[in-house]
Amino acid sequence: MKETLSFVLNGSPVDVLAAPTETLLDLLREQLGVTGPKRGCDEGDCGTCTVLLDGQPVRSCLTIALTVAGKEITTVEGLADGRKLHPLQKAFHERGAFQCGFCTPGMLMSAKALLDGNPNPTRREIVDHMSGNLCRCGSYEEVIEAIQAVANGEYKE
Amino acid sequence: MTEYVGMSMPRYDGVGQATGRTKYVDDFVLPGMVYVKVLRSPVHKGVIRHLDLSAAENTPGVVGVLSAEDVPGVNLYGAGGDQPVFTPEHIRYKGELIAAVVGVDEDTAMEGVEKIDIQIEEQTPVFDMFEAMKPDAPLVRPDSESNLWEYEPGQTTRVMYIGDVEEGFAQAEHIVEGRYQTGEQDHAPLEPHASVAYLDEAERLAIHTVSQCLYFQLGQLAAIFGLPMSKIRYIGGTVGGGFGGKNHIHADHVAGIAALKFGRPVKYRETRREDLQYSTKRGVFILDYKTGVRDDGTLVANHIKLWHDSGAYGGFSPYGGEKCSMFASGPYHIPNIRTEAQTILTNKAGSSSMRGFTIMNGQFPMEMQLHKIAEETGIDPWELRFINAWRDGDKGVSRYTVRGAGAIEAMKKAADLAGIELPEHLLAMDSRTPPPQRGEAADVVD
Numbered sequence: 001m002k003e004t005l006s007f008v009l010n011g012s013p014v015d016v017l018a019a020p021t022e023t024l025l026d027l028l029r030e031q032l033g034v035t036g037p038k039r040g041c042d043e044g045d046c047g048t049c050t051v052l053l054d055g056q057p058v059r060s061c062l063t064i065a066l067t068v069a070g071k072e073i074t075t076v077e078g079l080a081d082g083r084k085l086h087p088l089q090k091a092f093h094e095r096g097a098f099q100c101g102f103c104t105p106g107m108l109m110s111a112k113a114l115l116d117g118n119p120n121p122t123r124r125e126i127v128d129h130m131s132g133n134l135c136r137c138g139s140y141e142e143v144i145e146a147i148q149a150v151a152n153g154e155y156k157e
Numbered sequence: 158m159t160e161y162v163g164m165s166m167p168r169y170d171g172v173g174q175a176t177g178r179t180k181y182v183d184d185f186v187l188p189g190m191v192y193v194k195v196l197r198s199p200v201h202k203g204v205i206r207h208l209d210l211s212a213a214e215n216t217p218g219v220v221g222v223l224s225a226e227d228v229p230g231v232n233l234y235g236a237g238g239d240q241p242v243f244t245p246e247h248i249r250y251k252g253e254l255i256a257a258v259v260g261v262d263e264d265t266a267m268e269g270v271e272k273i274d275i276q277i278e279e280q281t282p283v284f285d286m287f288e289a290m291k292p293d294a295p296l297v298r299p300d301s302e303s304n305l306w307e308y309e310p311g312q313t314t315r316v317m318y319i320g321d322v323e324e325g326f327a328q329a330e331h332i333v334e335g336r337y338q339t340g341e342q343d344h345a346p347l348e349p350h351a352s353v354a355y356l357d358e359a360e361r362l363a364i365h366t367v368s369q370c371l372y373f374q375l376g377q378l379a380a381i382f383g384l385p386m387s388k389i390r391y392i393g394g395t396v397g398g399g400f401g402g403k404n405h406i407h408a409d410h411v412a413g414i415a416a417l418k419f420g421r422p423v424k425y426r427e428t429r430r431e432d433l434q435y436s437t438k439r440g441v442f443i444l445d446y447k448t449g450v451r452d453d454g455t456l457v458a459n460h461i462k463l464w465h466d467s468g469a470y471g472g473f474s475p476y477g478g479e480k481c482s483m484f485a486s487g488p489y490h491i492p493n494i495r496t497e498a499q500t501i502l503t504n505k506a507g508s509s510s511m512r513g514f515t516i517m518n519g520q521f522p523m524e525m526q527l528h529k530i531a532e533e534t535g536i537d538p539w540e541l542r543f544i545n546a547w548r549d550g551d552k553g554v555s556r557y558t559v560r561g562a563g564a565i566e567a568m569k570k571a572a573d574l575a576g577i578e579l580p581e582h583l584l585a586m587d588s589r590t591p592p593p594q595r596g597e598a599a600d601v602v603d
Contacts, residue, residue: 035184036177038397040347041429048347076177089175094167101174102181102347102397136347136398 007068009034010078018065025049025060028075036076036105040134047133050106051075057113076105079112087155088112091146099137107133111147120151181397182365183351183426190353191220191259193415193425194266196273197435198244198253201282201504202295205246205255209274213258216272218265220419223257227414230383234406236373237306237471240507242381242410248277249297249469250506252435259415259423282504286443286466289503297469297502306467306475306500315475317482317554318495322449325458325493329449333529337446337522341466342439344511348397350436351426352408354416363390364413369403381410382417389413401510405437405472440474440508441466442481442518448526449493454536456545458493459486463519465508467500472509475500483555485519487527488564489545494554542568543583544592562588 002017009032018027025042028034028051037060040048044062051060052074079086088111091097098104107130114121114129121129126147135143149155173179210222225232225245232241243254256273260266283289283297289304297304305313326332353365362382368374371393379386396403412425427436442465449458463481467474482496531538546564553559565588572579586592 029184030186033186035180035186038181038347039183039426040349043429045429046347080176085172085175089172093171093175096165096168096171098171098174100346100348100396100398101171101179104174105177108175134347136345136400 003066005066005069007070008072010074020064020066022065023061024051024058024063024065024068024073027065028060028073034075034077038102038105040102040106045134046103046106047110048103048106050109050133052109052113055113055116057110074109074112076108079108084157086112087150087157088115088146091150091155092143095142095146095149096139097142097146098135098139103133103135103137103139107135107143111143111150114147115151121147123148179395181348181351181395182353182367183348183424185353185365185424187353187355187422190422190424191261191415191419192263192266193257193259193411193423194263194270195254195411195425196256196258196270196275197431198248198251198255198277200248200277200279201251201284202297203248203277203279205244205248205275206278207274207276208256210256210258212272212274213256213269216258216260216265216269218261219269220259220261220421221415222269223259223411223414223418224255227418228381229414229417231380234377234381234410235470235507236405236473236509237475240470240472242414247299250435250504252431252506253469254411257411257415257425259419284503284505286441286464286501286503289501290499295504297504304502306471306502308475308500313499315479315482315498316496317479319552319554319556320458320493322458322460322493322495325491326447326449326460328451328457330452331450331530331533332447333450333526333533334445334447335522335526335529337444337525339442339518339521341441341508342511343433343436344398344400344402344439345433346396346398346400346402349427349429349432350403350407351424352412353422353424354409354412355422356416356420357390361388361390362413362417363392364409366391366393366409367396367399367403368393368406368409369396369399369401373404374406374409377406378409378413382413400512401439401514402436404510405507407432407436435506437472437507437509438468438505439511440468440477442515444485444519444522446522446526448530450530450534452534454530454534454541454544456489456491456530459491459495461485461494461496461519463496463498465498465500465515466505467502468505468507469502470507471500471502472507473514474508477508477510477515481515481519483553484516485523486554487520487523488547488562489523489542490547490551491545496554539568539572539577539579539583543586546588548588548591550591564588
């Protein structure tokens, strides 16, 4: 039996019907067409589906959709201001912090959560925080450097 | 134009990746789309004795079912042209496709799969290459005489040679031998195999593919569907990691057959587990080396026998063994080389291309041989590599002429990065100038 679910998605209120077993990832991708969060493993291992739940990074594939009632969800689609990229997006793009790009939406959301809570992380803190986001192309070093560059103020809003 | 050579440029499509606008195959959700789940073999080897799909077909929400008899064209594909889309009878590896259920969503399709009535007579599989080569080994293909791949009819060994290895060994003061093995490996790109297929406004079969090589696969798909290529719109270009695993068709054939049969947009995506367990792999290699070397360190002969585990189907493995043979003597000048490659079928998921594509499977043992030779002769490992490295004009085993050789320059750079100071006489070497130790190459016999 589906239930009504209301939450805020990238700044806009959303009212949908969701089944009790439906994950937030399924709801976003299949029902709402928000395909930034990716389905890499669907069991919480790879981090490609990472979104922010009231500012905290969560695996949307392990989050039951109905549990986000009344909360605020931010996906990669909510990072840029129109065509103005978020500093992390700019840094990832300009520094080549991805190859295939499949992990990037999840990486960006994890990185945003890190810098929102800790604007000047050490390299160790970046590595620890990003350890749940896998990149099979091996862009880890560029990801770390991009986050460091944003923290250093090299990419302004 | 040339001012950009050597510069690091942002990617032309990078904003799409950084904003989530880039559409990967699984990002396409079309109105009225139906979903595929498949029945895979639970055993490594066997014969299907009974298959009844009616309970699956009658499940509420199931649109229909597919098995071997639903393949409109040829039920064979792959680089080896030997793999059925749905196996009609013989099972050759655990996870082999038997049937598919198409439903309004994946849960419904899965419910249908669970209702399929199947009986399989299980048989004894073979997993080890050397076991598979024994005369009484279970045959991966019941209709064949052995588990050895035939490169040409009746020819199960691919031989390449330059010079004469026996003459080379006769000149050698040292013979160094070794057996080496490289293991199986999965590509594990973050994007699992997926396909979206539908009939477009011109009644063409449109397929959004994760393929790395559309034009390797278009012909195979045309044969499977029984359609001319002009009736297939094969749309690719955005790949969430491939590393060679997306050189083989894993989903487009099933999605396409379903779209043709049911006239609805179809999505088929493998779960991570399916992808890891049943997609093509980097296959196991075992290589035997016998290398002849003079007292002064000059390599004079290399005899290599290599065995490549192809899994249940050919895929790119026969070619992979050839490619390995070509480069298994490393970037070194050896006037007398003989390689003998065999590709062996076993009851495992098929092996195929993966990064570097079987070249490093021969590079690693050659470097190990050089390590042993350095110990045996007492010659410094850098010296050994520098004096034997390819110079422009040298010939490899497949008798191509080396142009633009760069091993010496690469080694100098590596030494520099590692903080190793090389002696002057090595630093004076380059890939354009033959070393003093080198004799004349043996005449090439065609």
